Amino acid sequence: MKSNKANIYHVFTRLFGNTNTTNKPWGTKEENGVGKFNDFTDLALEEIKKLGITHIWYTGVPHHGIIGDFPEIGVESDDPDIIKGRAGSPYAVRDYYQVNPDLAVDVTKRMEEYEALIARTHNHRMKVIMDIVPNHISRHYVGKNNPEGVEDFGVDDDNTVEFDRNNNFYYIPGEAFQVPDPRNNYRPLGGEKHALSDGKFDEFPAKWTGNGSRLAKPDFDDWYETVKINYGVRPDGSKDFDELPEDSKNWDWKRHFEFWQNKDVPDSWKKYRDIALFWLGKKVDGFRFDMAEMVPVEFWSYLNSHIKNRNPDAFLVAEVYNPGLYRDFIFKGKMDYLYDKVELYDTLKHIMYGYGSTDDLPLIFERQKDIAHHMLHFLENHDEQRIASPEFALNPWKALPAMVVSATVSTSPTMIYFGQEVGEPAAEKAGFGDPSRTSIFDYIGVPQHQKWMNGGKFDGGQLTDNEKALRNYYSEILNFTLDNEALSGEYADLHSFNRIQNQAYGSKQYAFARWSENQKLIIVTNFDEHHWVNTKLQLSPFVFEAWNLEIGEREISEVMFGKKKTTLCVFESFVEIDLELGPWESAVFEVK
Structure with missing residues (x-):
């Protein structure tokens, strides 16, 4: 009995295969090491697949700003004054038609090495996702690899005006860009001398900064390493392009495609369309779009x-x-999936912190009933604190009830971030990156992940028994979501009913039902760090009626972890099960 679920392994490509453990603050790639496309060996990919993964999101693939020269390919270093970290932000793309040279063993064949990684990933029955960053590009964009007929960003812009619908950028006419004043004793490269590090960057006229700052001298907290893309939205917020009719929310993608045929759209739309189609031609299976809400929804319909x-x-x-x-x-924008950060992730994080309540969860799932399938669930990504960091949960096992809920509560995809499954705490002081988040700006190692890599054996040989058990727990959850058809079926809340009916069931527990024509599941979790749950869990009247169970008593088994059995009793007007859960324990009971 298979489900239609998708599980995404979000991996920072530059860090995955790095076995160097030096971890010097602001260290160079020679000092701290750097991972390569080729580190994703057949063995590594098969182990990722066995974790229960269907898609790999390779972050940091397009060529972005980096400190360091690559004379073999005629690429000069970026200016440290507009680069965050030494390795650079993957979200300040410098050339959309080429890949990050840091990721290649042979930089002259960097694209071929990425294409080979795509093919290897497909050979292991997983699909490939990569980033497209539509809202902004590097302040130092140099398109050296444009296909024939593709003009670079800004080449045909009229930079004497703030706005023109076919300009790729917004300008600040008559003013030169100024590097922002540093804060908290920040110095590029940690103070190391560099020929280009002089507090200046030549850009005239200045462009709007990526997060929308209209200052020639942006603030240090602005995305000063990037410039904002102009999609035909005037500075006053009005739109200089055709808008979608209200009933377009009911259209399929084919109708949206037809709508844009023969319509005059801003030049930036065409540029990003061509970028996406280029990567589809490389056999990429999909995209993760950065900061999509900063770009008009009409563009997303088009793209x-x-x-x-x-x-x-x-x-x-x-x-x-x-x-x-x-x-x-x-x-309207025809997105398949959106981050469920503000509602589900933030709520689960509060519960894990200890001051949130599971009473908030049914409200979220009720609000999202019509879009539940489209909400991507996660507990870590490159922007969020590591669960095991001291600034968050400290103990990675504390997150496992939340992992069970997020992975099984709907038909939506589940995402984990590499190292999450072995309890990576992200404690290193890498340079620009802050501890508690694995740095995306620096050359650094990922210690817990390196223990699992075990020098390229990818067997967890350096992990403790407790760390191996943690990874096995993630594997049990993720594979269970792929192998059970009820998780592609119906959902019903059991929490709210039991909160009213049962004093022994509290705001640290969460229970719900999932079912299909051939399978019925009761899923229960205990977020409490210290207390056991001993109670009789009841099915809600809705589930009682939907399941139409025969009156009587029967034994039911826990099927995700296979550790326990319990008793289910069906009476004329209600159903209850004997429930006993330890701290942080979860269980999935199948009713046959």
């Missing part, structure tokens, strides 16, 4: 319908943090 026209099965994930925009981006 995603063109992507689906090329590959109807393309897997499209977007970073959107405003719940009020979710439905527009799903139904």
